[in-house]
Amino acid sequence: MLLLDGKKLSEKILQDIHNELQSYKKDLIPCLAVCLIGEDLASHIYVENKIKACQKAGLKSVLKKFPSDCSKQELKKEILSLNQDPKIHGILVQLPLPPNFSKQEILSWLEPKKDVDGLTLENKALLWSGNPRVIPCTPKGILTLLKAYNVAIKGQYAVVIGRSEIVGLPLFQQLISHHSTVTLCHSYTKNLSVFCQKADLVFVCSGQRHLLSQKDFKKGAVVVDVGIHRRDKKLYGDVDPRGLENHLSAFTPVPGGVGPMTIASLLENTVQLAKKL
Numbered sequence: 001m002l003l004l005d006g007k008k009l010s011e012k013i014l015q016d017i018h019n020e021l022q023s024y025k026k027d028l029i030p031c032l033a034v035c036l037i038g039e040d041l042a043s044h045i046y047v048e049n050k051i052k053a054c055q056k057a058g059l060k061s062v063l064k065k066f067p068s069d070c071s072k073q074e075l076k077k078e079i080l081s082l083n084q085d086p087k088i089h090g091i092l093v094q095l096p097l098p099p100n101f102s103k104q105e106i107l108s109w110l111e112p113k114k115d116v117d118g119l120t121l122e123n124k125a126l127l128w129s130g131n132p133r134v135i136p137c138t139p140k141g142i143l144t145l146l147k148a149y150n151v152a153i154k155g156q157y158a159v160v161i162g163r164s165e166i167v168g169l170p171l172f173q174q175l176i177s178h179h180s181t182v183t184l185c186h187s188y189t190k191n192l193s194v195f196c197q198k199a200d201l202v203f204v205c206s207g208q209r210h211l212l213s214q215k216d217f218k219k220g221a222v223v224v225d226v227g228i229h230r231r232d233k234k235l236y237g238d239v240d241p242r243g244l245e246n247h248l249s250a251f252t253p254v255p256g257g258v259g260p261m262t263i264a265s266l267l268e269n270t271v272q273l274a275k276k277l
């Protein structure tokens, strides 16, 4: 089984970005602003990793932290000011939000030209009409990883498990646009395993630790595990990795698979937006 090493590839992407930015001789220093709302530990760790990656690749970053009891007005004022600031090129609102905030409302305040994860209505419309401004970071990272390892996508039968706005849905869109035949499964899907067992490519983005295991995949399948679950200081995915080694043709490890590719894509998208602003 081939391990699709997202950590190694992401390091190369960060180095490539660094080299590209150096060639601009400070004429272009892209800057990512991250809004972190609430006290969720996992979100704090993800944001820390994103800021560190910016430093490594030569991007600037600004971190705006808000307590979960901050007022909507305060948050809106800050986002509108980032929209206006010519030194900021990309804005990311770290998800999930605390339950007292409406994701749709907060994302509606973002300037689409700075919406680095492609979540505003305008950017979703562009993506689904086949002319994306940016491809959402996690699906983009997954596609980049598969392409780097020459994993066939065109004409393959793919199953995506999960229909979230940031992962499952845009991944479905990307796979279709790369000419896969795709089934999108979710929490109301009956007999999930029956779909997975037929698939050449399985993308597991359910947010359920070890939802699937070896028996759910056909021999020789490629499985992409998007899940991240922190337990006792260890990370686990949505797939139980036991027994996969002699069964699959390729697999993304957790950690070190999709996670670092999401961050690399975030930086790529920031640079892309900076070039257009």
Ligand code: NAD
Residues within 6 Å of the ligand: 138, 161, 162, 163, 164, 165, 166, 167, 168, 185, 186, 187, 188, 189, 192, 205, 206, 207, 208, 211, 226, 227, 228, 229, 258, 259, 260, 262, 263
């Ligand atoms: P989400 O909770 O918004 O969506 C989960 C989706 O899975 C839902 O559409 C739901 O219908 C489906 N689902 C849940 N239980 C299911 C079941 N038993 N059978 C079939 N479908 C089921 O989560 P999300 O934001 O899409 O994230 C999914 C996972 O990916 C989480 O573990 C998250 O931490 C992780 N994630 C990782 C990265 C990364 O960079 N690696 C990025 C984003 C999210």
